[in-house]
Amino acid sequence: MIKENLQKIKATLPESVTLVAVSKTKPVSDIQEAYDAGHRAFGENYPQEMRDKHEVLPQDIQWHFIGHLQTNKIKYIIPFVTLIHSIDSANLLEAVNKEAKKHDRVVDCLLQFHIAMEETKFGLDMDEARQLLDSEAFKAMENVRICGVMGMATFTNDEVEVRKEFKHLKDIFDTLKTDYFADQPQFKEISMGMSEDYPIAVEEGATMVRVGSKIFGARNYNI
Numbered sequence: 501m502i503k504e505n506l507q508k509i510k511a512t513l514p515e516s517v518t519l520v521a522v523s524k525t526k527p528v529s530d531i532q533e534a535y536d537a538g539h540r541a542f543g544e545n546y547p548q549e550m551r552d553k554h555e556v557l558p559q560d561i562q563w564h565f566i567g568h569l570q571t572n573k574i575k576y577i578i579p580f581v582t583l584i585h586s587i588d589s590a591n592l593l594e595a596v597n598k599e600a601k602k603h604d605r606v607v608d609c610l611l612q613f614h615i616a617m618e619e620t621k622f623g624l625d626m627d628e629a630r631q632l633l634d635s636e637a638f639k640a641m642e643n644v645r646i647c648g649v650m651g652m653a654t655f656t657n658d659e660v661e662v663r664k665e666f667k668h669l670k671d672i673f674d675t676l677k678t679d680y681f682a683d684q685p686q687f688k689e690i691s692m693g694m695s696e697d698y699p700i701a702v703e704e705g706a707t708m709v710r711v712g713s714k715i716f717g718a719r720n721y722n723i
């Protein structure tokens with residue numbers, strides 16, 4: 501069913517929107533099936549799991565890291581990661597920059613914002629983002645490139661609330677674009693929307709959606 505699910509979702513997405521297939525906790529055989537159907541962009545939440553999958557799967561897969569990243573685990577993903585969606589502190593960005601330098605890479609990153617009502621979701625607020633982007637430390641980082649923003653909406657059936665949160669992230673993107681990245685074409689990504697809410701996210705300006713269970717089926721445990 502993976503191939504059919506991918507086709508169904510892609511048929512509903514504008515050409516310009518990237519579908520990141522979230523394969524966390526799913527076996528490599530599932531990823532291979534999606535790959536054989538022509539899909540290349542996959543999202544993972546756990547550094548070691550992503551590294552292990554990267555080792556055994558085709559090398560032209562684009563690996564998106566979307567989970568909370570601890571600084572001591574950055575090393576597992578830096579050699580090959582395509583995009584880190586979840587930069588939620590200046591410290592983390594600094595540590596990514598340092599590790600990327602060791603590998604002589606410039607690693608693309610998104611700033612994760614806290615847009616949900618839940619207290620538990622990670623992410624920056626606007627003040628923290630400005631502090632980061634204004635800092636001398638940031639200006640000195642040569643091995644990371646900020647390509648946009650990411651956020652997760654509240655887990656709720658309330659479509660009005662979810663839409664409001666996606667609009668908020670789009671506003672954050674527009675403000676940062678104007679204030680910090682006006683002359684930087686790589687700052688263009690808005691990563692928002694999951695299985696239950698990606699159509700709303702696309703309507704509100706998402707350029708990347710992260711869809712797991714709608715492609716691979718429900719996960720065995722809730723994470």
Ligand SMILES: *Cc1c(COP(=O)(O)O)cnc(C)c1O
Nearest residue numbers: 522566694695710711712713714
């Ligand atoms: C697990 C996860 C997803 C995908 O969730 P689904 O509801 O299965 O589509 C997307 N984004 C993040 C950050 C996740 O952790």
